[in-house]
Amino acid sequence: MSAMQLQRAxxxxxxxxxxxxxxxxxxxxxxxxxxxTLVDAWAEWEKTQESxxxxxxxxxxxxxxxxxxxxxxxxSKELAVKDLLTEVAPDVYQxxxxxxTKLAELRAYLESAWNAQIPxxxxxxxxxxxxxxxxxxxxxxxFAAPSFQAFYQEVLDVYMRxxxxxxxxxxxxxxxxxxxxxxxxxxTTDSSLRPHSDASAVTLNVNLNxxxxxxxxxxxxxxxxxxxxxxxxxxxxxxxMLHRGSVVHTAQPIRSGERTNFVMWLFGDRxxxxxxxxxxxxxxxxxxWTEVHSVAxxxxxx
Numbered sequence: 056m057s058a059m060q061l062q063r064a065x066x067x068x069x070x071x072x073x074x075x076x077x078x079x080x081x082x083x084x085x086x087x088x089x090x091x092t093l094v095d096a097w098a099e100w101e102k103t104q105e106s107x108x109x110x111x112x113x114x115x116x117x118x119x120x121x122x123x124x125x126x127x128x129x130x131s132k133e134l135a136v137k138d139l140l141t142e143v144a145p146d147v148y149q150x151x152x153x154x155x156t157k158l159a160e161l162r163a164y165l166e167s168a169w170n171a172q173i174p175x176x177x178x179x180x181x182x183x184x185x186x187x188x189x190x191x192x193x194x195x196x197x198f199a200a201p202s203f204q205a206f207y208q209e210v211l212d213v214y215m216r217x218x219x220x221x222x223x224x225x226x227x228x229x230x231x232x233x234x235x236x237x238x239x240x241x242x243t244t245d246s247s248l249r250p251h252s253d254a255s256a257v258t259l260n261v262n263l264n265x266x267x268x269x270x271x272x273x274x275x276x277x278x279x280x281x282x283x284x285x286x287x288x289x290x291x292x293x294x295x296m297l298h299r300g301s302v303v304h305t306a307q308p309i310r311s312g313e314r315t316n317f318v319m320w321l322f323g324d325r326x327x328x329x330x331x332x333x334x335x336x337x338x339x340x341x342x343x344w345t346e347v348h349s350v351a352x353x354x355x356x357x
Contacts, residue, residue, distance in 0.1 A: 064089070064096035065172040078179060086176060086195035096173050097199040107167060108160035110206035115214070116151040116293065123214055130340035133221055140222070144277040144286040146299045148222060152214070153293035158265045162315075165237075165263070168198060178236040179357045186239025186315050193234070193355045207235060210259075211319060212346070215297070219257040219321060220343040223299060225335045227342065229256040229323035231349035234356055237263075240273050240306065241313040250278070254356045255300030255320035256328045262290035263315040270312030278303040290314065301331040325354050 067089060069075075070082045112120060122135040140148045153161070169175075169185050176196025177187035189197040190207055211233050220227055234255070260275070275296065276285040287307070288296060298304070300320065322328050 060092050060095035061099040061173075064092050064174065067092075067174050069174050075177065075179075083195075089174070090195060093173060093196065094199045098201055100168075100171050100173060101200045101202060104164075104167060107164050110161070110164065110202050112209070114153050114157045114161055114206075116154050119151060119214075123217075126217065126340075126344050127213070130344040133217075133340050133344065136218060137221060140218070140297075143288055143296075144298075144302075145279055145281065146223070146302050147277050147286070147288070148297045149288065150218075150295050150297065151293055152210075152259075152261050152295040153263075155266050155292040158263060158293055162263060162265055164203075165315075168200065168203075178238060186237055186313075188237050190235035190237060190317065190319070191233055191355070193351065193353055194236075198237075207319075208233075210317075211235075211321070215257075215259045215319060216321060216347065217343045217345075219259075219297065220338075222297065223257060223335070224338050224343075225329050225333045226256040226321065227336075227338065229327055229329045230321040231324055231347055232322050232326075232352060232354065233320065234322070235317065235319040237315065237317050239313060239315045240270075240309045242309055242311065250303055250305040252303050253300035253320060254322065254326060254328065256322050257297065257320070258300050259295055259297050259317075259319045261295035261317045261319075262292060263317060264290070264292050264313075266292050268292070268312065270314050271310040272307055273309035273314045274307045276305050276307060290316070299331070300328060320356070322356075324349070324352055326356060 070079070070085050074082050119136070119139055122139060126133040126136050140150050143149045174196060175188040175198060176194065178189065191197060192199065192204060216230055219230060264270070274287040274289045276287045277298065279286050
């Protein structure tokens, strides 16, 4: 039955790019009607990919992985994690999330998925591009391969949430729900994003370019409220920017090459986020390095 679902999914005809951009009712109907087919298809696709690299903890930067593992075992040692973070703009931190030498394996996995001919929903507000997809199970048309979903949850639960609580303790209680998407920038399709803030408590934006996969332009500029200036930042392979969702930022036009990123959000139930200037509480480390057992709701920002 599932093998038939894979074939059925590959034979589906995506709504037009224009229909998806303008969110026509037929687009929602397409994803709702084919939801179970697509989920089953991704599970069957994964069974055909036994030769692919398995997504696991080796993808993470070694220093970060060791520091995070230590903090989970003994939260009092969390400063070893903080030492690996650099504040590059107000409420914006940079870190090395993935090991650059492992990114080729992750990208090979993703390339195989993009080539699977199973419909994927790109993020709203951008043109349909090959590298754009919803990642979270709450989003229809998401990349639902079981091993990817397990890896995606590891990024959020093991790394993103406790590190975010370490930097921004005021988000506790506003970090129970998740959201994510991938995006690909290149001069001929999606090349930039205008200034905006995110509907998140905190955002993790991680670059997936492999070493040597160069691009020009495409800096992410963050607005510094103190100086009223934009602070331009550029990604390197496997690096990430972690910031409060309320920080205004923009992706400048890419001039050459391509840039591929995962973007992940945390927020509270039904999309709740803390006030931008709320006072930051003092909380014990043990409250940061703890599992969250909230039930996932169905709210998706877009």
